[in-house]
Amino acid sequence: MKTDILKYNGDQLLEIILEAVRDVVDFELAVILRLHRQDRLVVSKASGPLAGKEFDEFQIDLRQRGDIARLLKTSEPYLFDEEEDHIDTYEGVIDLPEGHSCLVAPLYVKDDPVGLMTFDHRACGKFTPAVVKFIATVSRLIAIILAQYDSGKYLDGIRKHLIRERNILLGERIRVFDTLIGESSSWRQVIEQVRTVAPSVLPVLINGETGTGKERVAQAIHELSDRKDGPFIPLNCSALNAGLVESELFGHEKGAFTSAEGLRRGRFEMAHRGTLFLDEIADLPGEIQPKLLRTLQEGTFERVGGEKTLSSDVRIVAASNKDLREEVRAGRFREDLFYRLSVVPVNLPPLREREHDVLLLAEYFLSKLRNTRGYGDLYLSEEAVEGMLEYPWRGNVRELENIISRAALFVRDGRIACRHLGLKSFGDLLPRSFNEPDTPRSSDAAFPTLRQMEASHIAAGLDRCRGKIYGEDGAAVLLGLKPSTLQSRMKKLGITRMNFMQV
């Protein structure tokens, strides 16, 4: 099991250590001091009924306390004889009666001192030779834990620094691609196509699933064309009935229909010398399709209720998340209109086929958020990165953007963990093979296979136990399995515990 030691702060870690020691050693005061610059011991943690605020940041200057400096050099625990005349370690901080129990243990990693641990009790004879022996062993382990914690923190610091550096580098590349982020080969092809088609006047048909960036690409085509100083006018064809779409496209004269109180210019007029973006073109009502075709062929149109023939210099970019050829085959879309619109087709790949771009896009959205007050430190933890790479992005770039924006709200120290991303619907946490359409299915596609049910139930158990397998509160007990059996089933099904862990 991989436990992230850095999820505990230093104080919590030392508390856990001293709690464990207390099961064996009856102390009233236990203190762990860290060695700083070889000449100073600084209290890291004081525990027990005699520990109080006075220990916070208490320091011992070893140049003034030669007695403690000598003890530190020995690397062995030292039990003070109760009759022995000595200066109390915490003289001036707390008053301990004459002849109390006092044990001091230097903390060493091999030959290097890293600190000192002290135990006190007001009663005599509390620390037996067996206790001294125990502390001698335990102090070596504690020293290693402290050193590991320090180096972990050091590495974490370096990692954060590297992530920041990387973000700056990414930021520079992002400026080159500006609003069309992506470096995967399928996305580069899109960018190449955009560069090629942008300067021409030919109509473009952008095809891609929802949220893949169709509108962005349409805008980029406009901005890279010599019409960039003209208007970019979008119209979503799916949201409107035939009457409305006609008046939106071509405008209407005053009194053309009951609610037409004044003359209204349509999108064709508004887009003059610019680009008209017809989104969701597959949903354009059948009655309007011949009218649009005529306008595209002749460049002319009439406002609804008007007789005057108008013309407009418009470049058409259309988009669809449906397969327009299929719509033609099904008789829902006119073939001649399809050929008019799709002179240059541009197909946008879904995010799940742009694996390398998931992190690049995530960094792009993070970099935008980092400019917002309070979000300057945002970064993705390793497990969040792994979770994102595993996730089947059904909602594409828009879903990714929403997930990142939402995660930012829940993060306190800038570190985005898997749980902040909320990628945890069981289906989503299962390996991709469970969600892909080419998975062998039962005869009724809606009816889950036994393997899918087993995977989903195991995922539910792991989610409830936050990825814990062993122990009373582990998923093995919950699912009524031996931990080893659960692990082997998970392996067979390709389920990773990490997706369910909360950090």
Ligand SMILES: Nc1ncnc2c1ncn2[C@@H]1O[C@H](COP(=O)(O)OP(=O)(O)OP(=O)(O)O)[C@@H](O)[C@H]1O
């Ligand atoms: N390559 C990209 N780089 C940066 N941001 C992107 C990219 N692609 C999409 N986005 C962002 O993702 C979101 C969805 O993009 P967009 O609206 O262009 O998708 P769409 O395919 O037109 O969606 P729909 O089919 O739902 O209309 C937007 O916020 C957009 O800014």
